[in-house]
Amino acid sequence: MYEFILYSRKGHTSGNFSTLSSAGRLDTVYQCILTALFKSYGYRRDVIFHAILEGPPNPPLHLQVDGRKLERTTVDEVTWTRVLNLVLKGQKYLGISIEKKSFEVLLKEKQQESIPIFVLHEKGKSIMEVEFGPEAVFVLGDNIGLPKQKEKFALRFGEKISLGKQSYLALSCIDIINFLLDNYARTHFGISR
Amino acid sequence: MYEFILYSRKGHTSGNFSTLSSAGRLDTVYQCILTALFKSYGYRRDVIFHAILEGPPNPPLHLQVDGRKLERTTVDEVTWTRVLNLVLKGQKYLGISIEKKSFEVLLKEKQQESIPIFVLHEKGKSIMEVEFGPEAVFVLGDNIGLPKQKEKFALRFGEKISLGKQSYLALSCIDIINFLLDNYARTHFGISR
Numbered sequence: 001m002y003e004f005i006l007y008s009r010k011g012h013t014s015g016n017f018s019t020l021s022s023a024g025r026l027d028t029v030y031q032c033i034l035t036a037l038f039k040s041y042g043y044r045r046d047v048i049f050h051a052i053l054e055g056p057p058n059p060p061l062h063l064q065v066d067g068r069k070l071e072r073t074t075v076d077e078v079t080w081t082r083v084l085n086l087v088l089k090g091q092k093y094l095g096i097s098i099e100k101k102s103f104e105v106l107l108k109e110k111q112q113e114s115i116p117i118f119v120l121h122e123k124g125k126s127i128m129e130v131e132f133g134p135e136a137v138f139v140l141g142d143n144i145g146l147p148k149q150k151e152k153f154a155l156r157f158g159e160k161i162s163l164g165k166q167s168y169l170a171l172s173c174i175d176i177i178n179f180l181l182d183n184y185a186r187t188h189f190g191i192s193r
Numbered sequence: 194m195y196e197f198i199l200y201s202r203k204g205h206t207s208g209n210f211s212t213l214s215s216a217g218r219l220d221t222v223y224q225c226i227l228t229a230l231f232k233s234y235g236y237r238r239d240v241i242f243h244a245i246l247e248g249p250p251n252p253p254l255h256l257q258v259d260g261r262k263l264e265r266t267t268v269d270e271v272t273w274t275r276v277l278n279l280v281l282k283g284q285k286y287l288g289i290s291i292e293k294k295s296f297e298v299l300l301k302e303k304q305q306e307s308i309p310i311f312v313l314h315e316k317g318k319s320i321m322e323v324e325f326g327p328e329a330v331f332v333l334g335d336n337i338g339l340p341k342q343k344e345k346f347a348l349r350f351g352e353k354i355s356l357g358k359q360s361y362l363a364l365s366c367i368d369i370i371n372f373l374l375d376n377y378a379r380t381h382f383g384i385s386r
Contacts, residue, residue, distance in 0.1 A: 019271045027269040031227070035368070040336070040360035075195040075362065077270030078212045092366055115202065143233070166375045168231035175228070176370035182359045192358055 002181060003048045003137045004036050005114070006176055007103055008145055011053035013061045015088030020081050024055035028142050029063070030080040031171035036180065037067045038075055044178070046193055048124045052103045062101035063087070069095035103150055107157050117158030119151065120173055124160030127177070132184050138177055140170050194331045195374060196241045196308070197229050197367055200296055200339055207283030210225045213274050216334050217248035222256070223273040224364035228371070230260045231268055237371070237385055243334070245296040255294035262288035286316035296343055300350050303330045310351030312344065312365055317353030320370070325377050331370055333363050 010024030016024035020030050029051045036049040047067040054060050063084075071094055073079060088092050109115055118130070119139045139146070139154050146154065163176055185193050210216035213223050222244045229242040232321030240260040245253050256277075264287055266272060282295050283385070303310055312332045332339070332347050339347065356369055378386050 001300070017286055019269070021267065021269040021271060027271075031268070034362075035365060055212055060231070062329075072205055074214065075224070076214040078214060078220075129221060161252070163372070164375060165379065169227075170371075171231055172368045175365045176372045178367045179356070179359075179361075179365070179372070182357060186358065 001046050001048055001104075001135055001136075002178075003110070004032065004177075005050045005052065005103075005106065005110075005137060005139045006032050006142060006170060007056070007057075007140070007150055008051050008053050008142045009144060009147065010067075010091075011051060012055040013053050013058040013088065013141075014056075015085040015090075017081075017085065020077060020084065024053070024086060025143055026053075027077065028170055029053075030084070031169070032096055032140070032174055033065055033080065033170045034075055035174040037065060037070060037132075043067050043070050044193065047178075050106060052106065053158060059172065060100070060102045062099050062106055064097045064189070066095045066097075072096065074150075081192060105154055106156060107139070109156045117154070118161045119146075119154045121151070121160040121164065122162055122165075122167070124162035128158045128159045128164055130159075130161055136164040136181075138174075140173055142170060148160065194239055194241055194328055195371075196236065196243060196252065196303070196328075197225065197312075198243040198296075198299065198303075198309075198332045199335060199341055199351060200328060201244050201246050201248070201335045202337060203248040204244060204335075205248040206251040206281065207232075207245050207249075208278040210274075210278065212269060213277065216277075217246070218245075218336055219277060220270065221363055222246075223270055223277070224362070225333070225367055226258050226273065227268055228364045228367040229275075230258060234343055236260050238239075239386065243296075243299060245299065246339050251293075252279075253293070253295045254289070255292050255299055257290045257292075259288045260385065262267075270358060270382070280323050284329070297346055300330075300347060301333070304350045311354045312347045312351045312354040313356065314344070315355055315358075315360070317355035320354045320356055320373060323352075327382065329374075332383065333366055335363060 213219040
């Protein structure tokens, strides 16, 4: 499995919002779900998306969207405003879960599972030079980036990697990584993701 | 300039909708505007996005979003629902224009401007082997793909290129092309886009 962890500084942790952008920029979370998990026809079954929400009233929350289980969702923001509202109100939704968990605890868990952790960073090693296996975790900041303290913590467990000189939106970073992994998996493992 | 042309079979051609997805999948148009024109901070000033809308009541319409002129828009779907409604009602909006024009006429114009035209196609030449200049037009289908007749027309003017075996959403295709052009421009022209 490939996993993306988005750190959302202000993403609201209860479901009482009319728009995602007014809920601590949950629109960024939606956009990342879109590019992490959706192909032209169907889902990426080998991807798990995580967001750590640090906004009011109940931070930190860990939102997980599991590509192995997702069904019957569409790609538009209106649908995901409804879905995220429901889930953050405590309702169940297939493939999506919420729990009280910090960024630090989530990263420690991934390390204990021996999954290589990569932290997107403009000064990192070029992603083109990284050797991937069948599992990897990619850590991204939201529209403001990772706070210094969180970045420092993540780098105790992971390696800095860079997508180049350009500064991309978080959803675009995920698209690019998925594309490179598609090619990498075909070239190195002979499989179609 | 780099240009993207999205052919939208059903995109509505008047501004009286509550959601983009109910307006002939204008959510796909919004998503492509997002990845064509937005970087982490600011706009891609070297990109023009076009959509040909073929839905009711007044097809075909040519929507153009010019990265050189865009100001003060945000990246969420709610904002773009408002913007596209306004523009399709005939109101002016900085950087965005609407005119009555067909897919065929738009492509002929690009050819007359001597801009190389590339048509995304699963059986095309790998994009990795294409030589780019400082200008290019990329033609994409919507969530259903290009109709056969439109594809045939486009291939009179352009070359088939492929992003690989994976079937990507239209917004992801644009992210991937922008990423590859970022690297190409740096390697071949020594410039940052």
